[in-house]
Amino acid sequence: MPEVMTRTLWEGRRALAGFAAGTALVGALYAGFYPQVADGAMGQAVQGFSPAMREALRMEDLTSAAGYLGSSVFGIIVPLVAVIWGVATGARAIAGEEEAGHLDLLLAHPVSRTRVVLDRFAALTAGAALIAAAVWVAMLAVRPGADLGDVGVVEFAAQCLALALLVVVFGTLTLAIGAATGSRGAALGGGAAAVALTYVIQALAGQLGAGALRHLSPFHHYIGGEPLRHGFQWDGLATLAGTALVLLAVAVLSFDRRDLAT
Amino acid sequence: MSEVIRLEKLTKTYGRRRGLAGLDLTVGEGEVFGYLGPNGAGKSTTIRLLLDLIRPTDGRALLFGTDCRRAVAHLRRRIGYLPGDFTVAPRQRVEQCLDHLAALRGGVPRARIDALAGRLDLDLGARIGALSKGNRQKVGLVQAFMHRPDLLILDEPTSGLDPLVQQTFLDLVREAKLAGQTVFMSSHVLTEVEAVADRVGMIREGRLVALDTVAQLRDRAAHDVEITFVGPADQAGLAALPEVSDLVVDGQTARLRLSGSPDALIRLLAGHRLARLRVTEPDLEHLFLAHYRTDDTVEASRA
Numbered sequence: 431m432p433e434v435m436t437r438t439l440w441e442g443r444r445a446l447a448g449f450a451a452g453t454a455l456v457g458a459l460y461a462g463f464y465p466q467v468a469d470g471a472m473g474q475a476v477q478g479f480s481p482a483m484r485e486a487l488r489m490e491d492l493t494s495a496a497g498y499l500g501s502s503v504f505g506i507i508v509p510l511v512a513v514i515w516g517v518a519t520g521a522r523a524i525a526g527e528e529e530a531g532h533l534d535l536l537l538a539h540p541v542s543r544t545r546v547v548l549d550r551f552a553a554l555t556a557g558a559a560l561i562a563a564a565v566w567v568a569m570l571a572v573r574p575g576a577d578l579g580d581v582g583v584v585e586f587a588a589q590c591l592a593l594a595l596l597v598v599v600f601g602t603l604t605l606a607i608g609a610a611t612g613s614r615g616a617a618l619g620g621g622a623a624a625v626a627l628t629y630v631i632q633a634l635a636g637q638l639g640a641g642a643l644r645h646l647s648p649f650h651h652y653i654g655g656e657p658l659r660h661g662f663q664w665d666g667l668a669t670l671a672g673t674a675l676v677l678l679a680v681a682v683l684s685f686d687r688r689d690l691a692t
Numbered sequence: 693m694s695e696v697i698r699l700e701k702l703t704k705t706y707g708r709r710r711g712l713a714g715l716d717l718t719v720g721e722g723e724v725f726g727y728l729g730p731n732g733a734g735k736s737t738t739i740r741l742l743l744d745l746i747r748p749t750d751g752r753a754l755l756f757g758t759d760c761r762r763a764v765a766h767l768r769r770r771i772g773y774l775p776g777d778f779t780v781a782p783r784q785r786v787e788q789c790l791d792h793l794a795a796l797r798g799g800v801p802r803a804r805i806d807a808l809a810g811r812l813d814l815d816l817g818a819r820i821g822a823l824s825k826g827n828r829q830k831v832g833l834v835q836a837f838m839h840r841p842d843l844l845i846l847d848e849p850t851s852g853l854d855p856l857v858q859q860t861f862l863d864l865v866r867e868a869k870l871a872g873q874t875v876f877m878s879s880h881v882l883t884e885v886e887a888v889a890d891r892v893g894m895i896r897e898g899r900l901v902a903l904d905t906v907a908q909l910r911d912r913a914a915h916d917v918e919i920t921f922v923g924p925a926d927q928a929g930l931a932a933l934p935e936v937s938d939l940v941v942d943g944q945t946a947r948l949r950l951s952g953s954p955d956a957l958i959r960l961l962a963g964h965r966l967a968r969l970r971v972t973e974p975d976l977e978h979l980f981l982a983h984y985r986t987d988d989t990v991e992a993s994r995a
């Protein structure tokens with residue numbers, strides 16, 4: 431039994447439940463605005479924006495259900511809220527626990543450091559999956575009432591799976607920084623900076639004439655292929671998963687090398 | 693007797709600061725070892741090296757004959773560890789905390805946890821965060837002892853415990869010894885460990901400055917004796933005894949230091965009428981340090 435994993439989930443259960451419910455709720459609320467937007471009110475408001483701005487905010491097409499959801503709900507709000515959970519969880523996973531002085535005791539038990547990192551990663555992944563599943567359920571719940579029938583159940587699932595992997599990527603990055611440095615502050619700061627930077631890259635790379643740059647952004651692999659229109663985008667999902675695994679390997683190796691702080 | 697702990701030139705430096713400087717030490721199976729030293733001497737550093745929580749700059753540490761950097765999970769199965777600063781998540785209950793730690797070891801009989809908690813007067817239903825420092829320390833003791841490990845590594849186990857609980861703790865150590873378990877425990881003072889320790893070692897600034905059996909310390913220990921005679925003190929008789937030193941006579945009262953057997957003194961006194969006799973327990977701590985002061989300076993000048 432992966433005792434460390436179940437224990438990690440148990441200790442973080444309140445935050446996880448809160449974030450899953452919160453992300454789903456805020457997503458459902460915004461998705462529920464779609465009928466008004468489709469009426470053209472939002473479309474008119476956005477008319478004044480420059481084309482570049484509209485592209486950056488993924489607002490070229492606000493009248494289709496997939497276009498609206500891809501720009502507002504899955505473009506900003508839901509991934510950002512979910513990623514905040516991922517970064518916070520990644521920071522607590524190793525560095526936070528270490529600073530709290532809990533790791534000395536844990537690692538004096540028959541549990542290797544690698545095992546601890548892997549279990550904490552597994553808990554992160556399970557939590558991300560739960561948040562994404564909650565969002566998926568919420569979308570299916572509002573779908574009939576909010577005229578979102580154009581987006582299929584599978585397309586929602588594709589986008590939510592990408593959401594889970596996005597959270598795992600940033601969570602693992604934060605975990606890895608914490609595992610390498612032992613500093614919760616460095617992990618939180620690094621994780622948050624990476625989120626902001628890669629979000630901007632994804633949004634602006636096109637206008638800066640550096641479209642290729644956006645491949646560096648997990649956000650691009652998360653939504654660039656428009657899963658809400660085209661379903662599962664396997665190369666994007668594979669890139670996200672691969673990135674998470676590389677970061678996990680970095681976390682395991684660097685954590686195994688260093689001294690634990692008291 | 694096989695070696696449970698073996699330190700070979702164990703060295704740890706933190707940046708330019710010295711934690712441990714080439715420590716050599718062995719602790720045998722079934723032994724209770726008291727590891728003494730002032731603040732910052734390197735006690736916790738040694739212990740955390742043994743548990744592979746930190747890595748040596750040089751030298752190595754072996755547990756049960758295996759380098760403690762290897763087969764880590766396997767070695768830790770045989771160890772019970774009480775950290776110098778026992779901290780666990782404050783929101784859980786004592787019972788949850790112990791169950792989790794037991795699960796990491798593949799389970800511990802419930803009765804064992806209940807028995808330990810009962811003896812230490814620890815409330816299993818209390819929240820960790822609501823416990824006093826001493827009561828939190830008891831949680832640490834229970835988790836270290838509960839799985840009856842072959843080796844107990846205890847970093848300042850008595851810190852925060854009231855005298856009564858300290859006695860219970862010493863009983864637990866005695867029982868562990870009877871069961872063949874090995875105990876390595878650190879402390880600031882000899883008095884806390886002398887009752888149970890077979891051997892004591894003292895480190896200062898990362899070096900071992902003293903190492904001895906408690907039995908030998910006791911043998912060397914001098915008692916301070918104060919005798920009040922009815923009538924004049926028998927100064928000549930006392931001074932003639934080889935075991936007596938530092939004799940001071942003040943009218944009817946004689947003060948002296950007695951080393952070795954009290955037999956000759958008692959025989960001499962039997963021929964006199966006494967008003968009062970007081971023998972003071974030897975201060976092992978004092979003796980321990982005094983005995984090694986010379987070695988200490990040798991070490992220091994060599995450094």
Ligand SMILES: Nc1ncnc2c1ncn2[C@@H]1O[C@H](COP(=O)(O)OP(=O)(O)OP(=O)(O)O)[C@@H](O)[C@H]1O
Nearest residue numbers: 706709710711729730731732733734735736737738
């Ligand atoms: N992480 C660290 N970084 C830098 N120096 C350290 C670190 N840990 C310990 N030291 C230094 O190593 C020396 C030994 O410390 P250690 O904690 O082993 O002492 P100790 O004997 O356990 O003391 P105490 O009785 O206060 O617990 C001290 O000088 C301490 O400042």
Ligand SMILES: [Mg+2]
Nearest residue numbers: 735736737776
């Ligand atoms: Mg210490």
